[in-house]
Amino acid sequence: MRKLLLVLGVSVLVLSACHKATEDSVTNPSTPREQETKEVTNYFHYLAASYQKALSHEKEAKDTAVQSPMAATLVAMEELQLSNPTDQALIMKNYSDFQKLVQYNTEKWQEEFASWASSMGQSYHRLEHRNFDEKNELIEKLETTTVSQKKVRWNIFGVSSDNAYDYLVLDAYYDDQARHFYLFTLKDGQAQVLYADKTLETISAVNFEETENTDLAQGFKEFLLKTGVTTENEPDADNSALIDKIKVAMESYSDSKSEKFKSTNLATYGRYYGLAVPDQIMQFGQVDGENYTFKWHGYTVGEKRFEILACYVNEAGTEVILFGYKDGRPTILHTEGQPEIEKNEAGTIINAQVHFASFHQPILEGVFN
Incomplete structure (x- = not known):
């Protein structure tokens, strides 16, 4: 699990002040656990904060046996289910997607996508981001977009305003010259590549559709399978x-x-x-x-x-x-x-x-x- 535990080490920022209630519930040891989870309004952010706190503790206490970040996240998920019994399935979806975001290998997919783009005679820019970074420019730009002409709810690199989001965005690439924009996402745990013929600057008014490039769609699906970002009914x-x-x-x-x-x-x-x-x-x-x-x-x-x-x-x-x-x-x-x-x-x-x-x-x- 070592790589899994270190994936976010250089990139993760704890949630900003607009989620202070969530942070306080994680960091205040005097608050009873039952009370803490009842105050949580964003499940994904609560899981992320629990993970980050345990990750920081693990780094500080190298010579001491401590709870692993993923074990801490599991405990946080169970607490959320206990305090929100009517949302158990939704909390499990957030927990499952959180693990997949942590497991996602950004650098490895960048290599594979660049190889595909080269075979197409194209070159792409990766939209730089850090998991749980609320200041990423894509967050605001996607608010007014649609998918197949329908308004959707986004979880963008781990930042979501709605527990019942539709798409978890793992990566984003654009080609200014050819005006191609790709979102690499998970919908209900399944790989889905969304495409639009817009640039980053004009994407806020766009309608995304599933890519018609079957090679790219299948390549992304197989990449997630072989790197473990997969569901139980889709083994390698x-x-x-x-x-x-x-x-x-x-x-x-x-x-x-x-x-x-x-x-x-x-x-x-x-x-x-x-x-x-x-x-x-x-x-x-x-x-x-x-x-x-x-x-x-x-x-x-x-x-x-x-x-x-x-x-x-x-x-x-x-x-x-x-x-x-x-x-x-x-x-x-x-x-x-x-x-x-x-x-x-x-x-x-x-x-x-x-x-x-x-x-x-x-x-x-x-x-x-």
Whole structure:
């Protein structure tokens, strides 16, 4: 998770004064948590502030076990759902999109988009931005725009005036000479490339449409899939068949044990003795007694690494099964015993040890044959 945790390190600014109520609720330790979340009016900004606070704390306390930024964001999401029970689905959408914004690799897409533009004999400028920067010029310009002739609500690089926004903008490129303007977005978690034949200066009166360039649209979709900015029903194309086999095998395994197992990912988590699955087991997991760096798609590196293909947790929250590659070899891991969990006085998990071991189970091992 290391790269994921550092993505915003050089670029993030905490929300400005117009969201002071949100900031105060995050930074004032004397305010009860239940009261804090009731005051929140912008879910995405609250999640961002919680992430940034934990990121700053992590940097300041290098020698101390602290809550990871993504774990802090998960806690913030659960608090929002507790205090706003009628908005649970909307809060989960904001949380899922927040993770995707954090995971999005701006520099890598810039390389791929430049390659596509070169093949078209074109050259583009990237609209410079920082996540959660409310002063970005695109925010004001998009307020009066439409998509397919309909007024829409925008979340622009993590800045949104409406919890129920329609589009999360991840990137923007324009070509003054050819008057092309592209927005690279997510709509309901799915990749969507919007196009207009305007310049940056004249974009405020524009109507966007989905690009008709199928190569670009498919290229962006595949880029998000291979870098992990994806939904559960859109696995990496290279592993989709294997993931389908894992799903069938887990159904057979569940039937053999008369116990249900739930598939989880970074956006749809489960619980294992109170730990978030997979977020916190990736943070605190060990394999055969050794510390491992867990990788989901393209995010983390390490000398000893386990790359996760699929993650399952049982309904009781006492057993986790991981399918993936241990140091490049197909492997199934299984939790052993209860994790060792350390909490601070407020009850926040600050450290843990989750013990995994190789799992040799005939029904499940068949997926790699």
